[in-house]
Amino acid sequence: MAGSTHTVTNQPPPLAGYDVFTADRALTAAVDRHLAPELREEAREELSGLGRSCGSAQARDWATQANDNPPTLRTHDRYGHRVDEVEFHPAWHRLLGKGVAAGLTGNWDRPGGQVRRAAAFLLWTQVEAGTTCPLSMTHAAVPALRHEPALAAEWEPRLTSAVYDRGLRPAHQKAGALFGMGMTEKQGGSDVRAGTTTARPLAEDGTYELTGHKWFCSAPMSDGFLVLARAPGGPTCFLVPRVLADGARNVFLIQRLKEKLGNRSNASAEVEFAGTWARRVGAEGRGVAVIIEMVAATRLDCVLGSAGLMRRAVAEAVHHTAYREAFGGKLIDKPLMRNVLADLAVESEAATALGLRLAAALDDGGESERALLRLAVPVAKYWVTKRCPPVAVEAAECLGGNGYVEESGLPRLVRESPLNSIWEGAGNVQALDVLRALGREPAALDAYLTEVGAARGADHRLDAAIRGLLTDLADLAGAEAGARRLTERLALVLQGSLLVRYAPPEVADAFCAGRLGGDAGAAFGTLPATLDLASVVERARPVA
Template sequence: MSTTHEVTNQVPPIDGYDVAADPALLESVRQQGAGWVEPELHELGERAGGEEAREWGRLVNANPPILKTHDRFGNRIDEVEFHPHWHDLMTVAVQHGLHAAPWRSDRPGEHVARAAKFLVWGQVEAGHSCPISMTYAAIPALRANQRLAEQYEVLLAARSYDFGLRVPTEKRGLIAGMSMTEKQGGSDVRANTTAATPNADGTYTLVGHKWFTSAPMSDLFLTLAQAPGGLSCFLLPRVLPDGTRNPIRLQRLKDKLGNKSNASAEIEYDNAVGWQLGEEGQGVRTIIAMVNNTRLDCVLGSAAGMRAGLVHAVHHTCHRRAFGALLVDQPLMTNVLADLAVESEAATVVAMRLAGATDRAARGDRQEEMFRRLGLAVSKYWVCKRAPAHAAEALECFGGNGYVEESGMPRLYREAPLSSIWEGSGNVAALDSLRAMAKQPESVEAFFAEVDLAAGVDARLDSAIAHLHKELSDLEDLEYRTRRIVERMALVLQGSLLVRTGNPAVADAFCASRLADDWGVAFGTLPSRLDTAAIIDRARLR
């Protein structure tokens, strides 16, 4: 072969590593009381880092789902055809309990364990995480109707992935979806026009058009519609108890920026049959239990994307040489990588702390429930907002190689904005934080009780907390300043967690940059005299 075709200075494949070998994640799992899951977490991590799973992720995105509205005879079927490896990804997720399994266990730490596995397996492929997340989030809302919960909860939590449209009670396991927004309202779900008419048998007939429906091949859907008593929540199966198809018409699949493997549909309820969850007129209150749990997964998904981007960037720079030295050893790249690592670890630590609060709140801890209410709102805003910038900078560490699809970085980049939009875009999440503080002042007390656990440990954190109190006491132009306030709250929370439980080098860099304002606008602007080598070392593959 001609020497012009001799390949040098290229980076070896990243396949064959343990995705769960993440110090920040493992430390958080232990701190939040789920250390018992580590053997399974490493088993899943090794599978996630293997060549087979990574190829599954590539193929399901290269071959997106196809809508089949009719069969060859002209009969309406409203089905979506997926690449076979979509079902492989779903099977692994369900077998490891990433869906609703924690709701059926009393063991402390179950929700933490599930969150850790979600973060690890989500680094393989993000699209299939959507129906997994929907199923996890559905059960608290489903419990608003005891009879329906008794009928479906065990099947939703079962560790069997049983794809196909059949009577739900005849399947080994179920997947749930959600259908809320309409074209005229978007995030303003109270503007929904879908009508729900009560029937003599206790069911409702729904007529309307939904603009976004997550995972349309799910077995059950939670949806909002206008009943005689106001906006209400309903459960609709794709297949009715008598075996007939519920008339939920799939009009088209959305052509999205990212999340290509997952089918997101525009649907029409053509006299579809549903069962009421909760009371009439209380639809938002009922479904918010589902929304809050999917918001947790937005934070986890963003943290997963950041960790994946960081690991790939560090791996690349540890093997690629330029200007006579490895990229990782060059001072400016060191600054960039350390900054990306600090952001990633902060996201992971706060995501897992919120998972711990979810676990304890599910067992009746009111203080943790109130902390979670506000902590989740501010973290959903900030962590998800940071993900696109993080993905862009991680991609840039590859130079032109990162812009090529084969690197995997473009898919990560396209995926990054989704979590910030899903379940309420930036303004919605920020305003929800204000709403929580106004309607549930005890959530503010719980939030500051949490961050004050680090009082006196780091003067930069103490100063940031004092400044935050001052910001919150000023009510002038409060809504206008909401993003500024919520951002500060999220940073203070992350700083408190890192100072108390994180790696000292990471905590020092976080406080110096994010809290003491010794930081530029772009990544790679950390101040001098930080232990960047120790920070980057935590992201190296072993």
């Protein structure tokens, strides 16, 4: 029985039962912008359907269940035989099945497919980011496998299938398959060339026996894995099937699952190879070049995933403050809270605009767009993933004590928010990759300058930032110590250029003032009060 003092007032309704896609004005505008007119109606219909699923109370309940019941490792059966199986809560399988059915593992050769998938990936991250790991790696394995056409012909139809076919069976018996990845070793970390796993050629051409250890193996329940090992010709990429063609389990010894800060619904493991059968992907000694195709795609997904987490955090903050009253009025109408919300909304929209622009470049595939991706992907991966944690923390603070309570969902976003900055190369790795691109691939810088130059003359703060950036780029000698700062400037100028050209004036004005003009402080909520912040906040409001 409720106590007589326990009348519930001044609490917002749950943010559920709405279309997450159509409620995101920045995302819908980016999809329209980057798709040909004849593709927009179909794409909007598909994404709206997914958006309704993402906004449903059912999906949110599944996400909570998957996190409250993390995966468990079963190494042996009752008779002592090794089985090395990872078991998940049913909610995980329901979520993963929805993600596969939404095309998040495919869309490579579909017109506008990467823009559509990018938008869908951004939406699905807002439900439960843990499932995006196997979805991302399965999608990203396709360009790597295409280095070996026979393997691509065998596996690609299953990897791009819209059918989630769970259970460990030979690939030829499955309607769909998932891929994981194993590159990191405990002695090497990001220095994958320091790996000691060995590959011994077998009698059958292109087949090898692997021996070694992987310190991080993502999604160990998958049907296959791309791994690096040392063949006689040097570091080489290999495909390790989980189950062999005759139905026997390949030697894939899962030593333990990692206990992680966040991403708890997903499994990450340490694995041992001991006479493990594998097939070569690409030429011996070209392993890093092959697997970098996978890494480039997953790095873009890190950008999209962080953009999705930011959007969910901002949506929760704006929704809460639109209903919560304090000091005689709605929180959303208080000038200081409005400043915080607007600052968060601008950060979220800048991340969305950049992520969808890169997906459009991937769809285009032209020489200049490929050159742009070479520089812009590590730039975006560095900056957008770095901005995600402070956005999540500030959004949680907008809910006050409620945001620190697990039931709000914000603590899960906070724990998840650092992951994409670490995965597929932490901040220093990205900044150094930016320097490599600038030093070795002049076409990449030319493509970048052409992109940002399209906005010249539209905002004096952006123009000044471009001039300052050109000065920085004129002398890169000894640039490693300042590589992070240079990468940040490259990101801000690129985001500013996109928003000045495509966002509403009030959003572009706030971004340029707060990020390029030097008129705001380091914390969120320090934008100039003269800006039209109410319009910025209203644009970010999720209308349930």
